[in-house]
Amino acid sequence: MARASRFETFDRDIQIATAGLSPEAISAELARVAIAERERVIRLGEASPIYDTFVNGVRGAPEASVKAPGPIVYVFSYWQPIIEFALAYLRKRSPVLSGRYAASHMVMVGGQVMRPDAPLSADEEVTIVSDQPYSRKIETGHMKMSVPRGVYDDAVRQIQRRFGAVISVYDTQILLPNGYFLKGVFRKGYRPGARTSLRKDTRAGARMTYPALIMKLKGS
Structure with missing residues (x-):
């Protein structure tokens, strides 16, 4: 039987240090951290490797296009x-x-x-x-x-x-x-x-x- 946790959604509030960063640098850091977190949960089996990406509400947009504060949302398929x-x-x-x-x-x-x-x-x-x-x-x-x-x-x-x-x-x-x-x-x-x-x-x-x-x- 599949573990229930495989089908639970998770909501991660990404916190990044923004002091002294330009808006462009904040957006770049947000994209980097989001991608790293996505890969981490997939690697650990907490999320499906099949997913849709929504950046600032736009489906399929690359993370690099994010405008802070975002959001970057991944919808995983099971x-x-x-x-x-x-x-x-x-x-x-x-x-x-x-x-x-x-x-x-x-x-x-x-x-x-x-x-x-x-x-x-x-x-x-x-x-x-x-x-x-x-x-x-x-x-x-x-x-x-x-x-x-x-x-x-x-x-x-x-x-x-x-x-x-x-x-x-x-x-x-x-x-x-x-x-x-x-x-x-x-x-x-x-x-x-x-x-x-x-x-x-x-x-x-x-x-x-x-x-x-x-x-x-x-x-x-």
């Missing part, structure tokens, strides 16, 4: 351990007859598939989804499986339990660019008590919606 945990849980929770569904969970940002270890900014919205055409049947229980239905629904609870202090997460259904078009006639399915009324996205010819997780870091 996506990698969260994504690793979510994918690991989904794979473990998936039915394993062929292993195809368990291997199909993928990370998307801005509608594009990303590597799970891709560096992501703190303000990104991350989607995890399976592109298998039977993924919705697995989620709703409309097929026989070796595991209970609600794979993504259970993942939401586990992610909230582990990382709820730093992220918001919910499950939904999304369209995929090359998504499956439903064929044939929708049946009641295996699960006792399954609904029989047809929504528009359960009729033959409709584009299927896929169960998905949506995650966003709090405060970003």
Whole structure:
């Protein structure tokens, strides 16, 4: 389990001696100390090596451009351990007859598939989804499986339990660019008590919606 301190924010008030320094020299010293402190906390594992820099409120500006008294603000991203945990849980929770569904969970940002270890900014919205055409049947229980239905629904609870202090997460259904078009006639399915009324996205010819997780870091 990840230590809570890895996901806590820290606020360091940098104090520098300014007596006898010109405004330009004060700004230069502020930038130097900020960079040194940033590198120190990353080296000690207190902060993520992925971060956004804000100098005098300008995102991406170099520290050297600071005008005293600043501020210089670093917003650190902690996506990698969260994504690793979510994918690991989904794979473990998936039915394993062929292993195809368990291997199909993928990370998307801005509608594009990303590597799970891709560096992501703190303000990104991350989607995890399976592109298998039977993924919705697995989620709703409309097929026989070796595991209970609600794979993504259970993942939401586990992610909230582990990382709820730093992220918001919910499950939904999304369209995929090359998504499956439903064929044939929708049946009641295996699960006792399954609904029989047809929504528009359960009729033959409709584009299927896929169960998905949506995650966003709090405060970003």
